[in-house]
Amino acid sequence: MTSSSSTSDHIAFIGGGNMASAIIGGLLKQGTAAGHIQVVEPFEEQRSKLKKQFGVQTSEGPSAQLASAALVVWAVKPQTFKEAALQTRFHTKHALHLSVAAGIRSDSIAHWLGTERVVRSMPNTPALVGQGMTALFARSAVTAADRLAVERVIKTTGEYVWLDEETHLDAVTAISGSGPAYVFYFIEAMIDAGTGMGLSREQAHKLAVGTFVGSSALARASDEPPEILRARVTSKGGTTYAALTSMEQDHVKLLFIRAMHAAKQRARELGDEFGSA
Numbered sequence: 126m127t128s129s130s131s132t133s134d135h136i137a138f139i140g141g142g143n144m145a146s147a148i149i150g151g152l153l154k155q156g157t158a159a160g161h162i163q164v165v166e167p168f169e170e171q172r173s174k175l176k177k178q179f180g181v182q183t184s185e186g187p188s189a190q191l192a193s194a195a196l197v198v199w200a201v202k203p204q205t206f207k208e209a210a211l212q213t214r215f216h217t218k219h220a221l222h223l224s225v226a227a228g229i230r231s232d233s234i235a236h237w238l239g240t241e242r243v244v245r246s247m248p249n250t251p252a253l254v255g256q257g258m259t260a261l262f263a264r265s266a267v268t269a270a271d272r273l274a275v276e277r278v279i280k281t282t283g284e285y286v287w288l289d290e291e292t293h294l295d296a297v298t299a300i301s302g303s304g305p306a307y308v309f310y311f312i313e314a315m316i317d318a319g320t321g322m323g324l325s326r327e328q329a330h331k332l333a334v335g336t337f338v339g340s341s342a343l344a345r346a347s348d349e350p351p352e353i354l355r356a357r358v359t360s361k362g363g364t365t366y367a368a369l370t371s372m373e374q375d376h377v378k379l380l381f382i383r384a385m386h387a388a389k390q391r392a393r394e395l396g397d398e399f400g401s402a
C-alpha cells in the first residue's frame with residue numbers, strides 16, 4: 126500500500142447480500158482467490174452463508190483489515206449507506222470505491238467517504254450467471270487506471286457500459302437494474318397461464334423460460350428491430366394476433382412503460398431521501 130492509494134488486488138465488500146454475492150460469484154469463477162475478498166456483513170446467518178458458499182473472509186463490522194483493500198464495493202441498501210459509510214471511512218481512505226446502490230448519488234458518497242475516487246454503478250442479478258448488464262459512472266477524479274480496476278471486477282459478471290451523465294443511472298436502474306424482476310414476472314404469468322390450461326408446472330416453466338432465452342438470443346443475434354421479429358411471429362388472423370390485440374386493448378405496453386417511469390422516479394427519490402451532499 127502506498128501513502129495515497131492501495132495497490133493490492135484485495136477487494137472489500139460492505140454488505141454481503143444478493144448483489145454482493147452475485148459479484149463475488151463472478152470474481153471467483155474468473156479466478157480471483159477467495160482469500161483476496163473480505164466482506165463486512167452484520168448478520169451472522171448471512172456471514173455463514175458467504176463463508177460456506179464462497180470461502181471468503183467475513184467480519185461483523187469494519188476493522189483495520191479493510192486498509193488492505195484497493196477496491197471497496199458498496200453493496201448495502203440505499204437506506205443504510207450513510208451509516209455504513211461513516212462507520213467505515215476511517216479504514217478505507219486510500220481505496221477506490223465502487224457503489225452498486227440504487228439512487229445514492231456520487232456526491233453524497235464522496236462526501237461521506239472523504240474521497241473523490243468514487244464510481245457509481247447499476248448492475249443486475251444475472252451477474253450471478255455471468256450474464257449481468259452493468260452501467261458505470263465515474264466522478265472526474267477517477268483515473269484511467271481506476272476505471273480499468275473497476276472494469277476488471279465488473280467484466281467477471283457480464284457486460285458493462287460507461288455513462289457520461291450520472292442522472293442516466295436512474296433510467297438504467299428502471300430498465301436493466303430492476304429489469305430481471307419484470308422478466309421473472311412475465312415468466313410467472315406464462316407459467317400460471319400454462320398450468321391454467323392444463324400443462325404441468327414443470328412443462329410450463331420449461332416452455333416459458335426457454336421462450337425468453339431463445340427470444341433474447343434471437344433479438345441479440347438479429348440486425349432487425351424487435352417490432353420486425355414480433356411481426357414474424359404474428360400470422361394474420363392467428364393466435365399471436367389474438368393475444369397481442371388483447372394486450373393492446375388492455376394498454377399493457379403503456380402500463381409497462383408507466384411502471385418503468387415509476388422505478389426511475391423511485392431511484393431519484395432514494396437519492397433525495399437517503400443521500401446528502
Ligand SMILES: NC(=O)c1ccc[n+]([C@@H]2O[C@H](COP(=O)([O-])OP(=O)(O)OC[C@H]3O[C@@H](n4cnc5c(N)ncnc54)[C@H](O)[C@@H]3O)[C@@H](O)[C@H]2O)c1
Binds near residue numbers: 142168205248249303
Ligand atoms: N438485488 C438487485 O437486483 C440489485 C441490483 C442492482 C443494484 N442493487 C443495489 O445493491 C444494494 C444491495 O442490494 P441487495 O439486493 O444485495 O440487498 P441485500 O439486503 O440482499 O444486501 C444488503 C446487505 O447489507 C447488509 N448490511 C446492512 N447494514 C450494513 C452495514 N452497516 N454494513 C455492512 N453491511 C450491512 C445486510 O445485512 C444485507 O446482507 C442496494 O443498494 C441495491 O439498490 C441491487
